[in-house]
Amino acid sequence: MEILQLVLYGTILGSILALGAVGVSLTFGILRFANFSHGDLMTIGAYVVFVVFTVMKLPLWLAIIVSLAVTAALTAIIDKLIYRNFRNSDPVILLISSFGMALILRSLIQLIWGPSTQVYEKGIQLAIKFGGGLRIKPDQIIILVGTVLLIIALHLFLRKTKMGKAMRAVADNAELARLTGINTEKVILCTWLMGGALAAAAGIFLGLDTRVFPEMGWNILLPVFAAAILGGIGNPYGAIAGGLVIGISQELSTQFIDPSYKPAVAFAIMVVILIVRPTGIFAGRSS
Amino acid sequence: MSDVLLTIENVTGGYGEADILFDLNMKVHDGEVVVIVGPNGAGKSTAMKSVFGLLKIRGGTITYDGHDITHDTSDAIVRRGICYVPQTNNVFPTLTVHENLEMGAFVRKDDISDSLDRIYEFFPPLKEKRKLPAGTLSGGQRQMVAMGKALMLDPKLLLLDEPTAGLSPKYMDQIFSIVKQINELGIGILMVEQNAKQALGLADRGYVLASGKNRYEDTGANLLANREVAEMFLGG
Numbered sequence A: 001m002e003i004l005q006l007v008l009y010g011t012i013l014g015s016i017l018a019l020g021a022v023g024v025s026l027t028f029g030i031l032r033f034a035n036f037s038h039g040d041l042m043t044i045g046a047y048v049v050f051v052v053f054t055v056m057k058l059p060l061w062l063a064i065i066v067s068l069a070v071t072a073a074l075t076a077i078i079d080k081l082i083y084r085n086f087r088n089s090d091p092v093i094l095l096i097s098s099f100g101m102a103l104i105l106r107s108l109i110q111l112i113w114g115p116s117t118q119v120y121e122k123g124i125q126l127a128i129k130f131g132g133g134l135r136i137k138p139d140q141i142i143i144l145v146g147t148v149l150l151i152i153a154l155h156l157f158l159r160k161t162k163m164g165k166a167m168r169a170v171a172d173n174a175e176l177a178r179l180t181g182i183n184t185e186k187v188i189l190c191t192w193l194m195g196g197a198l199a200a201a202a203g204i205f206l207g208l209d210t211r212v213f214p215e216m217g218w219n220i221l222l223p224v225f226a227a228a229i230l231g232g233i234g235n236p237y238g239a240i241a242g243g244l245v246i247g248i249s250q251e252l253s254t255q256f257i258d259p260s261y262k263p264a265v266a267f268a269i270m271v272v273i274l275i276v277r278p279t280g281i282f283a284g285r286s287s
Numbered sequence B: 001m002s003d004v005l006l007t008i009e010n011v012t013g014g015y016g017e018a019d020i021l022f023d024l025n026m027k028v029h030d031g032e033v034v035v036i037v038g039p040n041g042a043g044k045s046t047a048m049k050s051v052f053g054l055l056k057i058r059g060g061t062i063t064y065d066g067h068d069i070t071h072d073t074s075d076a077i078v079r080r081g082i083c084y085v086p087q088t089n090n091v092f093p094t095l096t097v098h099e100n101l102e103m104g105a106f107v108r109k110d111d112i113s114d115s116l117d118r119i120y121e122f123f124p125p126l127k128e129k130r131k132l133p134a135g136t137l138s139g140g141q142r143q144m145v146a147m148g149k150a151l152m153l154d155p156k157l158l159l160l161d162e163p164t165a166g167l168s169p170k171y172m173d174q175i176f177s178i179v180k181q182i183n184e185l186g187i188g189i190l191m192v193e194q195n196a197k198q199a200l201g202l203a204d205r206g207y208v209l210a211s212g213k214n215r216y217e218d219t220g221a222n223l224l225a226n227r228e229v230a231e232m233f234l235g236g
């Protein structure tokens, strides 16, 4: 039974990782660089909910919507100010500038909200017990349901809308997309907006599950990247599976090793994948 | 002769600092099939890319339908009614055949279902495969997707870069006959081909390029009959 409970916790952690990894994968697929500031965008998303929900005492659903919108807009602004200037440069330059952006965002967060740890709601949530002694907290139900809804929405967007198909086309072959008349700047904007919103969702859910503090997103970036790589970077569907695999492995590992080694599990999986199958287990794109 | 559709006039340019094309001149008239032949690395693909705004052009002008398009962006050129099928990687591999065709019509705002029906009529094998990722198709069928995608905009001019490269003889004949049919719809065609014999047989006019410069220019039939050209390309 203990195992099943860990699988459930792993699925919750996996959902958070999956949302983060999908964002990383989407932006990588189109812009061809691993965005190191993705974790800190997650943190921003978490703090916006802290402001709207905890400080301003508005409903949680409204806080989530505001946070998704604010983070998406911020992400698009960062692109306009910074990344856009490097569109035709070596991807390494983009990678390093995203690293710098990560530092800037984290410092800003500390400046605005201070270094201490916050929680959305004081007090202890009672877990709901169900079949076979499994326990789940209401917040965790929000995380699971929210993740499923976001992923369905993303799937429908990528498969059914003209912009979603254009995003997949640019990920396939950016030059051909331009020759076909696809407005790639618009596609890039759309990708950043979605990447930012997904980062915010991941950060909010992480905040709901644990606590809110300035390094929360940066600390989880490694397992998020591991999930994206596992899923075949550039392949958002693989990233979902990658997130679940990493999340469940991390929780199950606590049966065998000290829980403080959890992040090492993600690292170990990532190293093994990079050696054995660098394109990811779900056949992403190599590039 | 009918109206001039495309004019490449004294074009010099390349990808980076070095020039690849030197004082290149070419013309395509309304409804004409024009073929470019030449040895590997002659600059045939580069000549096509120059039309599509993919080159740094340092001299000369490119005019289409009376408009100077020398420095236009690719999507502006697409909107003017020129479509381009590159030599390699000319379909979106993870998109389905149907989605590839839809992307071909990206700049259109109107209903595209009639055009889709027409393309499936034109390329019957694609209809059965419409839900498959284009990357899983055979080379010949991928070429059909690439051409179908380009036709979604009802272009007045189609640029084809080696549409038969790497295809089996059976598919080659099929592609040549498709090119002919496309031309019969009144669409002008500028085509690079390695199969010079077949291509020049189909062409109204042809250009021979070498080292980024014009070498010969004549009707398809005359080029076929030209001894020097024959020695260069047609195996003596």
Ligand SMILES: Nc1ncnc2c1ncn2[C@@H]1O[C@H](COP(=O)(O)OP(=O)(O)OP(=O)(O)O)[C@@H](O)[C@H]1O
Binding pocket: B015, B016, B020, B038, B039, B040, B041, B042, B043, B044, B045, B046, B047, B087
């Ligand atoms: N993207 C590029 N960047 C820089 N140089 C290029 C690029 N593409 C081609 N070249 C160079 O331009 C020259 C002409 O190449 P191009 O592809 O136009 O030849 P081609 O006549 O189409 O040859 P092929 O028959 O092999 O297709 C070659 O020297 C090639 O190395």
Ligand SMILES: [Mg+2]
Binding pocket: B044, B045, B046, B087, B161
């Ligand atoms: Mg070529």
